[in-house]
Amino acid sequence: MSDAPDLADRIDDLLPQTQCARCGYAGCRPYAEAIAASSADINRCPPGGDATLAALARLTAREATPLDVTRGMPGPLRVARIDETACIGCTLCIQACPVDAIIGAPKRMHAVLTLLCSGCDLCVAPCPVDCIAMVPAGREWTHADAAAARARYGARNLRLSIAARPSTRSAEAHKREAAVSAALARARARRSADSDALL
Numbered sequence: 001m002s003d004a005p006d007l008a009d010r011i012d013d014l015l016p017q018t019q020c021a022r023c024g025y026a027g028c029r030p031y032a033e034a035i036a037a038s039s040a041d042i043n044r045c046p047p048g049g050d051a052t053l054a055a056l057a058r059l060t061a062r063e064a065t066p067l068d069v070t071r072g073m074p075g076p077l078r079v080a081r082i083d084e085t086a087c088i089g090c091t092l093c094i095q096a097c098p099v100d101a102i103i104g105a106p107k108r109m110h111a112v113l114t115l116l117c118s119g120c121d122l123c124v125a126p127c128p129v130d131c132i133a134m135v136p137a138g139r140e141w142t143h144a145d146a147a148a149a150r151a152r153y154g155a156r157n158l159r160l161s162i163a164a165r166p167s168t169r170s171a172e173a174h175k176r177e178a179a180v181s182a183a184l185a186r187a188r189a190r191r192s193a194d195s196d197a198l199l
Contacts (some may be wrong), residue, residue: 003099016141018047035041086130091104096123097120099117119137
């Protein structure tokens with residue numbers, strides 16, 4: 001049991017960190033943990049292809065069964081490209097991108113930072129105007145790319161978890177608003193009482 005976290009770390013380091021969820025898990029780390037716990041097969045990572053499968057087999061001492069192509073086909077890195085003329089600025093692709101590779105603002109054209117794009121394909125389906133295409137990257141996905149994508153994925157998840165929590169600042173703001181509202185109500189009541197006294 002004490003080996004599981006260490007094994008999960010080593011498995012995670014072998015995965016491509018595209019965070020595409022094709023393996024059936026929310027990202028590379030949950031998949032690594034499932035492999036370490038022997039609850040997932042090692043052949044469920046299309047972006048990693050045969051090289052990752054072979055490395056996982058060596059690390060886990062499991063048989064390298066053929067890649068499960070029902071989860072997608074391995075191939076060269078593809079990156080998202082947004083058709084600027086069709087983009088309506090809905091931000092759905094930004095919300096879907098697990099590695100913060102898309103920039104933009106509501107009702108403004110969005111753009112993909114192609115050097116950061118992991119090719120996960122998760123931005124394509126939510127686009128309501130079908131203006132995102134996956135195109136050949138023309139380069140290999142490196143271990144440095146994977147490490148950077150893992151860091152951005154972690155930072156994004158942390159940011160989203162903080163945003164989902166009830167904010168202390170927000171609670172303090174509500175207290176201030178309540179105090180101001182109560183003070184205004186007292187002031188109005190005093191003015192009304194003063195007016196009645198004058199009559």
